[in-house]
Amino acid sequence: xxxxxxxxxxxxxxGAGSAxxxxxxKIGVLYPTSGxxxxxxxxxxxxxxxxxxxxxxxxxxxxxxxxxxxRDSKLNPAAAASAAKEMVTKDGVDVLMGGLSSAVGLAISxxxxxxxxxxxxxxxxxxxxxxxxxxxxxFRTSSNTDFEGDAMAQLIKKIGGKKVCDxxxxxxxxxxLADGLKAALxxxxxxxxxxxxxxxxxxxxxxxxxxxxxxxxxxxxxTSGLWGSHFVDFAQQASPFGLFNNIKAYISGxxxxxxxxxxxxxxxxxPNVISNTYELWYHAVSPNHKVxxxxxxxxxxxxxxAMWPVLSYTGVKFYAEAVAKSGGTKxxxxxxALEGMTIDTPVGPRTINAADHQANTGQFWGPMVKKDGFxxxxxxxxxxxxxxxx
Amino acid sequence: xxxxxxxxxxxxxxxxxxxxxxxxxxxxSISQGMNLFIIAAxxxxxxxxxxxxxxxxxxxxxxxxxxxxxxxxxxxxxxxVGAIASALALGVIAAIIERTLFRQIYEAEHLMQLLxxxxxxxxxxxxxxxxxxxxxxxxxxxASLKGxxxxxxTFYPSYRLMLCIIGPLILIALYWxxxxxxxxxxxxxxxxxxxxxxxLGINVPLIYTSVFILGSALAGFGGALAAPFSSxxxxxxATLIVxxxxxxxxxxxxxxxGTFVGALLYGLVFNFGSVIYPNGQDVFAYLLLLVVLLIRxxxxxxxxxxxxx
Numbered sequence: 174x175x176x177x178x179x180x181x182x183x184x185x186x187x188g189a190g191s192a193x194x195x196x197x198x199k200i201g202v203l204y205p206t207s208g209x210x211x212x213x214x215x216x217x218x219x220x221x222x223x224x225x226x227x228x229x230x231x232x233x234x235x236x237x238x239x240x241x242x243x244r245d246s247k248l249n250p251a252a253a254a255s256a257a258k259e260m261v262t263k264d265g266v267d268v269l270m271g272g273l274s275s276a277v278g279l280a281i282s283x284x285x286x287x288x289x290x291x292x293x294x295x296x297x298x299x300x301x302x303x304x305x306x307x308x309x310x311x312f313r314t315s316s317n318t319d320f321e322g323d324a325m326a327q328l329i330k331k332i333g334g335k336k337v338c339d340x341x342x343x344x345x346x347x348x349x350l351a352d353g354l355k356a357a358l359x360x361x362x363x364x365x366x367x368x369x370x371x372x373x374x375x376x377x378x379x380x381x382x383x384x385x386x387x388x389x390x391x392x393x394x395x396t397s398g399l400w401g402s403h404f405v406d407f408a409q410q411a412s413p414f415g416l417f418n419n420i421k422a423y424i425s426g427x428x429x430x431x432x433x434x435x436x437x438x439x440x441x442x443x444p445n446v447i448s449n450t451y452e453l454w455y456h457a458v459s460p461n462h463k464v465x466x467x468x469x470x471x472x473x474x475x476x477x478x479a480m481w482p483v484l485s486y487t488g489v490k491f492y493a494e495a496v497a498k499s500g501g502t503k504x505x506x507x508x509x510a511l512e513g514m515t516i517d518t519p520v521g522p523r524t525i526n527a528a529d530h531q532a533n534t535g536q537f538w539g540p541m542v543k544k545d546g547f548x549x550x551x552x553x554x555x556x557x558x559x560x561x562x563x
Numbered sequence: 564x565x566x567x568x569x570x571x572x573x574x575x576x577x578x579x580x581x582x583x584x585x586x587x588x589x590x591x592s593i594s595q596g597m598n599l600f601i602i603a604a605x606x607x608x609x610x611x612x613x614x615x616x617x618x619x620x621x622x623x624x625x626x627x628x629x630x631x632x633x634x635x636x637x638x639x640x641x642x643x644v645g646a647i648a649s650a651l652a653l654g655v656i657a658a659i660i661e662r663t664l665f666r667q668i669y670e671a672e673h674l675m676q677l678l679x680x681x682x683x684x685x686x687x688x689x690x691x692x693x694x695x696x697x698x699x700x701x702x703x704x705x706a707s708l709k710g711x712x713x714x715x716x717t718f719y720p721s722y723r724l725m726l727c728i729i730g731p732l733i734l735i736a737l738y739w740x741x742x743x744x745x746x747x748x749x750x751x752x753x754x755x756x757x758x759x760x761x762x763l764g765i766n767v768p769l770i771y772t773s774v775f776i777l778g779s780a781l782a783g784f785g786g787a788l789a790a791p792f793s794s795x796x797x798x799x800x801a802t803l804i805v806x807x808x809x810x811x812x813x814x815x816x817x818x819x820x821g822t823f824v825g826a827l828l829y830g831l832v833f834n835f836g837s838v839i840y841p842n843g844q845d846v847f848a849y850l851l852l853l854v855v856l857l858i859r860x861x862x863x864x865x866x867x868x869x870x871x872x
Contacts, residue, residue, distance in 0.1 A: 207692075207797075211692065211697035211797060212697045212698045212699060212796075212797075215697060371841065372841060372842070373844070374844055374845060376798075376801070376802050377802075377844075378789075378792075378793045378799075378802055378803070379591075379595050379792075379793075379833070381591040381594070381595065381723070381834070382588065382591055382833070382834045382837045382838060383837075385584065385587045385588065385591065386574070386577075386838065389577065389581070389584055401699060401796075402699035402794045402796040402799075405699055405701050405794040406792060406793055406794055409701065409702075409704075409791055409792045409794070410720075410792045413704070413709070413710060413711050413720030413721065413722065413723075414711065414718075414720060415711065415718075433698065437698065437699065437700055437701045438701040439701070440703075441701055441703050
């Protein structure tokens, strides 16, 4: 009897404990924080934490505090999916957020669909998430491969490119960007011809076989979405062949204009590159943006900050606004609130389209050039290309 | 006929009609193969003598790439000083690992050995992140090898040509070491009968240590040589270690010549395969592995009966 009583007391205590915890709103966040992806996941967490801290410092949402449950997505769809599932079933998170690579984004989205929990994709760009694999619980606050391809097509038209060689990584992001670009070329510049389609494997290290095919194809523009170290390796291997000097432009998605890449490559950064980024620490679009950049700089310990914080920050802000608007964390309410919602982000207002759950997140685009006062190439002039398909 | 080929594979048609293009692909194959040979030779050497399959070889390669970045890019020393520093650094690390850890497992089952080397992969992978952070770096080419060299029929990147030359030089040096020096003869004897060698008063553990140092230094040196075109970044060892295993298994574990031929074959199959059938880049290397395993399970230059002890 005594034991049963003790058990009942313990159970009651546990119940009370979880009731107290239920006050908090648990955000399950997935960025790669180990291995090759940690370079992105680390800064992404900085932006995420800043948004959470700001909201909690202001008293939370209707008095409820935000709590982050972070797991490593490891740039691996299987690992990300099982981590997401565990966060839903074991940790009892109220929402899933994050993801980096397109393959991981699709995997988390699948979990969200099965578990009936809202997932805000803050970085993955594959168009499939908001088209063929769209479901009520997935939202995207980053750009996507159609927007990116559209911007690239506009730039090809602008510089008068005629023959394009396209080199894309052989997985969801690369394939979808290639498709987005081709569709956009038909709209913007139907006379432009894509003469070569190359698909090196993700994590390939030797690009010579592709570089020499590009050299022989006689194209005046090379388009690509090789990102991160893929771009560094490609550029280092292509430069001795003179690839970048023999074309009008290397027009690249995958944010190789970001300071993370340009800063590390210094004088080795190749000429004639036009690329994109979500954020440039040396370019503020508004006083608000400047304040945001200073906060991120403080948290990062350097003023030359990465571009990822603004994305993760925006995701949290969208969710917080949805909780405030719907008055709770129930998925149905959050979905309804997010559809058509507009919030102010550090880089301007962003609206989530109710039909396809995609935010109109555009990017900064421009040529990478040498400039006084910088030891590496910087984007100049910077142009914001809005996210709209005409 | 050519139209038919073009229909089937545009890349093959270019190879057949454009000798310059074919020649460049040949150089691509050799230079890639030679860089892999330098690394894989170390892996093969260590297996040949120590009979340990060292999964940590890839992470040694990664350390080599990081060390050359620090010495060459950060400290401003010449590139070759950095490359030698990479080899030396990995030699020192290898000596410590062999003396403290490997020595315990020579008599253990292969599974235990695999687990230990895998543990080293994880520990050193994290150690690299502590030392160098998680961002990717970019390593410049040495100034003298920055551009391209005129070969008469085509220009080709000077740095890659250097790889084509340095690979065979290392092959010759290793061959000379193994066949013409006292150390080489003792090493050979140690692979055949270490008890007898020990009974003759030879310091067998010292031979083991020296082999492990040399093999690991090759990984470090190979990583340094790869750094200008394969940027140092966490996880860069993952692809490399698989490529090395394909090479040493095709060539025959423990065989120097086998590793050399395996590396060349790997380069040829990858590069020409990628041109002829772009969707199958990796498939060709594994197909090569499969065919060799079916016909000669012990590898092209291996011995039918796996040594064991």
